[in-house]
Amino acid sequence: MNTHLRLPVVAGIGLRAPHIAQVLAERPPVAWFEVHSENYYADGGPALAALDRIRADYPLSLHGVGMSLGSTDPLDATHLSKLERLVARVEPAAVSEHLCWSGIGGRHLNDLLPLPYTEEALDHVCSRVTQVQDALRRELLVENVSSYLAFADATIPEWEFVAAVATRTGCKLLCDVNNIYVNAVNHGFDADAYLAALPGAAIAEVHLAGFDASGPCLVDTHGAPVAPDVWALYARAIARFGPRPTLIEWDTDIPAFAVLEREAATAQSIMETRDAIAA
Numbered sequence: 001m002n003t004h005l006r007l008p009v010v011a012g013i014g015l016r017a018p019h020i021a022q023v024l025a026e027r028p029p030v031a032w033f034e035v036h037s038e039n040y041y042a043d044g045g046p047a048l049a050a051l052d053r054i055r056a057d058y059p060l061s062l063h064g065v066g067m068s069l070g071s072t073d074p075l076d077a078t079h080l081s082k083l084e085r086l087v088a089r090v091e092p093a094a095v096s097e098h099l100c101w102s103g104i105g106g107r108h109l110n111d112l113l114p115l116p117y118t119e120e121a122l123d124h125v126c127s128r129v130t131q132v133q134d135a136l137r138r139e140l141l142v143e144n145v146s147s148y149l150a151f152a153d154a155t156i157p158e159w160e161f162v163a164a165v166a167t168r169t170g171c172k173l174l175c176d177v178n179n180i181y182v183n184a185v186n187h188g189f190d191a192d193a194y195l196a197a198l199p200g201a202a203i204a205e206v207h208l209a210g211f212d213a214s215g216p217c218l219v220d221t222h223g224a225p226v227a228p229d230v231w232a233l234y235a236r237a238i239a240r241f242g243p244r245p246t247l248i249e250w251d252t253d254i255p256a257f258a259v260l261e262r263e264a265a266t267a268q269s270i271m272e273t274r275d276a277i278a279a
């Protein structure tokens with residue numbers, strides 16, 4: 001196994017099932033891959049075997065969608081132990097989860113729901129991030145989510161809440177620039193002010209994806225190319241924070257792998273342009 005225990009500061013690609021055989025056969029020159037952790041929680045089988053082979057050649061990020069970090073249900077010990085086991089197996093360069101909740105009272109919802117941005121919720125989710133970091137004995141990357149509603153009782157702007165989670169727990173941030181853009185449009189705030197409020201040193205990864213704009217609000221579908229306005233916001237984020245490991249996510253209407261490679265190349269060129277300007 002290669003020894004990539006940190007993500008390279010270049011663009012990578014979210015690896016989904018339709019492309020795994022192609023990646024195994026062709027070994028494309030992709031800098032790193034990210035997979036959804038829960039897809040590899042089985043005790044064995046072909047998916048895990050394929051992941052072992054991919055990990056032998058590429059740095060890997062494990063991205064969770066099912067921890068329900070913000071829920072008031074107890075953390076799911078079985079879920080956490082499966083993640084611990086997967087982390088021990090593949091030695092990922094990063095482990096991330098969402099700043100959200102997705103279940104209550106033992107019932108699970110197939111969505112990443114926003115938290116009420118209150119001091120009480122902040123205390124609660126920080127204790128949960130700490131529990132997960134203690135169990136994994138490593139830093140967790142926590143990702144800001146897209147949302148279509150806000151809580152009337154919220155007292156803290158989303159960007160201050162996200163920043164406080166990192167500051168209080170020592171976790172890193174997975175800054176999803178598309179999610180910031182989607183929320184800025186849906187809730188009517190300034191995306192650049194959001195970026196300015198984040199602790200840059202904590203941002204260990206960036207996500208980019210496409211949204212759907214056909215309805216009354218933007219919907220974070222991960223089913224389209226990165227939008228021009230999101231590329232522009234990403235360029236301003238990179239100008240502000242410096243290059244960061246950047247991942248192209250595409251989860252519905254998944255295109256040919258070459259399309260993802262082109263999106264990653266665009267992100268890479270934006271980072272290199274920033275480096276050239278800085279030099």
Ligand SMILES: [Fe+2]
Nearest residue numbers: 143176207249
């Ligand atoms: Fe994301």
